[in-house]
Amino acid sequence: MFRFETAGESHGECLVATITGLPSGIPISLEKINRELWRRQQGFGRGGRMKIETDTAHIVSGVRHSKTIGAPIACIIANRDWKNWTQSMPVEDFDGAAEHFKEVKRPRPGHADLIGCIKYDFDDARYILERASARETTARVAVGAIAKAYLAEFGIEVLSHVVGVGRETSTYEATWEDLVALSKKEEVLLGTVDPETEVRFKAVVDEAYRTGDTVGGIFEVRAHGVPIGLGSHITWDSRLDGKLAQAIVSMQAVKGVEVGYSLEGAQSFGSKVQDTIHYNKEEREFFRGANRAGGLEGGITNGQDIIVRGHLKPISTLRRPLESVDLPTRDSALAVYERSDVAVIPAAGVIGEAMVALVLAQAMLEKFGGDSLREAKRNFANYQTQVREF
Template identity: 60%
Template sequence: MLRFSTAGESHGESLIALVSGMPAGVPIEQEFIDRELWRRQQGYGRGGRMRIERDKAHILSGIRHGKTIGSPIAMSLANNDWKNWTEILPVETGDPEKHKAVASPRPGHADLAGALKYDFPDARYILERASARESAARVAAGAIAKQLLRSIGVEVASHVIRVGKAELDRPATWEEIAALQAKEIVLLNCVDEASEARMKAEVDAVLRTGDTIGGVFEVVIHGLPPGVGTHVNWDERMDGLLAQAVMSLQAVKAVEIGRGVTAAESLGSTVHDAIAYEGTDGFTKFSREQNNAGGLEGGISNGEDVVVRGYLKPISTLRRPLGSVSFETREPVKAAYERSDVCVVPAAGVAAEAMVALAVARLVVEKFGGDSLREMQRNFNGYCEQIRAY
């Protein structure tokens, strides 16, 4: 099974990403990993931390001569801000007087629930791990998964479809979404300039008031054949695995697949995707005129693009804080403030690409198997011939 894990704190020395279960022989480009990390740092409304960090992956193991070797892949991402925190967050006992407590929990953050759970007198250690800084390690791991998927022709990309009340008012094509990944100047990662301008105005409005704003991103999996995932067990369904993967990201409060939300208020005759048999050049000779299902039926990919949306709440740290309570005195105070962002919807989309790629790569490894890429590609190609001849 392909698995990954991360370690590290927001202001610790570094983040760690560990990926195991990768077949041997997968070409890995360092430049691609670093480009993905760069994309996560972009977006209109990001905070001062992004001017400090210059994320690059330092590959420690599992890749030699530009290819995976079958052993676990370990990567570290240095935190440039660590030099300002070495005495505040030492590994050793250090000087307690230099500890920088998070003295009042922030509504919407893990601060209070985490302090209660782990019996901490303040929320510093909760903030350090619960912070979305951790998602950088996920993006590094996801970049490895993306390169595995590319070896069988599967691509993953995202775009922003809403910020606040400003929404993309037309469908986006795969070509438009994929093209966003090559942009060198990233505002809100929207395929439509007029819609992006309205989104930018939403961010500007909350920036002036000291508030934060959320939105919706969409991740698309392109080129996945039908038959990935299964209906036979509840915890093996692809829709459930994707929902968990995206929902696990910081600040994501809802996940939608295909026309999931509006389908609930629609008639079945307008929602379900009629099937035709046309002898097309796709994976099979079956085709659909629309993709309301978002590429998944019964927890199994059906050959259409898989479409997953994440609904991101506004960031919990406000420059104009909400009411809270002092951990020490239990008296009413304003919530603690840590340097933060105003809008992270584009960055969350990049992190969601990574999580989606990791979830799909796991299913691909399970279905097509193989200790080496060549073996997996042989199995994949044989399966595609089988369904094409069905």
Template identity: 45%
Template structure:
């Protein structure tokens, strides 16, 4: 399985093409739309979320509610494009000198300058339109399809907020995936610990009032993955490595950890590793889960717990940072495009979906997967085999 996205923030549409999904998997547009609605939520979102009402059109690869095995194309229209047709249209301009909203002033913390240097763009709108977090809607659409596959296999993936602006939610280790999803979806900041909701919303409101931005930590909890998915043989097939790469590929994410993560550097080995046990019902299991469901690049069968660090959004409404105009080489205070004071709640949804896609990809690589019933049987048989091993 793999996917590719295309589209610009204020272009006509976002497009996702998914290749390698098994045939005979039940899927509807509403399954995907539910995920897209969640991405648009969360306290601290900006005005763009009031303009776009993201829904998906399935334009290929699905017939009468079931996948065909051929590539699936998903389209999300940009409602705001009608206000940008003369700026973002594909037809050549009769007089390029009349181009509106040309960007020659790169914003610190964005891809503007690096992208312009790489592709030779004098108008950095060509960069910022694609590097915008708007693209994550297309990635959530791909992940929503992956989540459908995983759910049919008994695997639940849930994302939520762990920390905002240094305000940390308490661990609730006894909750299962569904309980975590319910709590997160009923929280304005998508957090499990209701006691910190007000502190987090107040911090977001204060940042917005000051024209500043704040970041945080997102966590994804996965229940139901069988042991032994991934590889210890090849570095590029280690599943935790793939997950780490997918998380850091999300806009503004700067770090990843599994289980106790960086805390492991402060502890003795006896306080880090998970002891192994066995019983007839569960088979092999770990008595703790400090390593977050991974050993040697492979799943252990314990819940996967992965966290990602999101930096504050660099577009600052009242405290713009200093940069240099690429045409005049003169310093200036960075210009402002529409932005959020805090997008951590929405980012937890994005992270949930990119993790889901990597897990689905790993399963379809490791088990026979041309047809979904074939994949399900292969995984069910494997689960029974390792339980009795």
């Protein structure tokens, strides 16, 4: 059974990720995992935390001699900032600990601060924001990189780019080759493939910097090389588009998701939305006239690129705080300011890649199974033959 989990707090000692259910024999490269972690930290608009951390993965189980062994994989990512919080957030209490508390008594609008305090019966939002923080996604990216390694064995790749920042949107039609080139860059500004668009995007972030505000945007994740037949129309919870939507919206600050070009489709007539069906007799394969459906029909992959877009709200921590309430007195007060980012859209794209990769890995395992990679590949090859002979 495929499953992943994360643990850890933003200013705790480390982040922990586990992934269970992958077959043995998958090649694992720490260099590639760390490259994904590096990509998550990049982008214009990031805050001071990214200057402190240099995220690297430390795998402690489930991988031997650079290959999975079929056992649960556990990965640790240390928080370098922990040295500044050892007395503020100790695991075990000690005399005088209260003197070192870094309490949060003025909850931020839009964050989990207030509702988390109410739900978990705390009078200090510190314990809520530490886990609600998007620092948790570092662990997701680590296990997502492992899922990517599994998918790569079947010719499946997952990448992203930014298509909107604030009210500015891109009209550039990015190709898969554009996304590959973007993923290899050593300097990331705003994660878009078109230089002219990036200039417009940067101007929006500059404005947010100038005014002490934050800004959101839209990122697009594409999965290339996905076979026909993942997911199902049989039950509501087996539809792959539903699983992808849940995975993307589970990301901090993501409030909406598109599969394919759903917003454009909602404003069009049906004749303009559906992807026409054609057949190449020489290649003996079906193909489509477009990909407005984003690679999924009826909750099932149709062999085209999967396209999923996440709509990211501006993050909740503002240098010019909004109105809030002081928890001890219940008086009006400005929300607390925690060191934070101004814009995180390129990083969100990388996190989105991880989430899509994890969902696709689960779908591949459900369909093709296998305790070893060799067994899974044999099952996959037999199915591909069945598809070609249809």
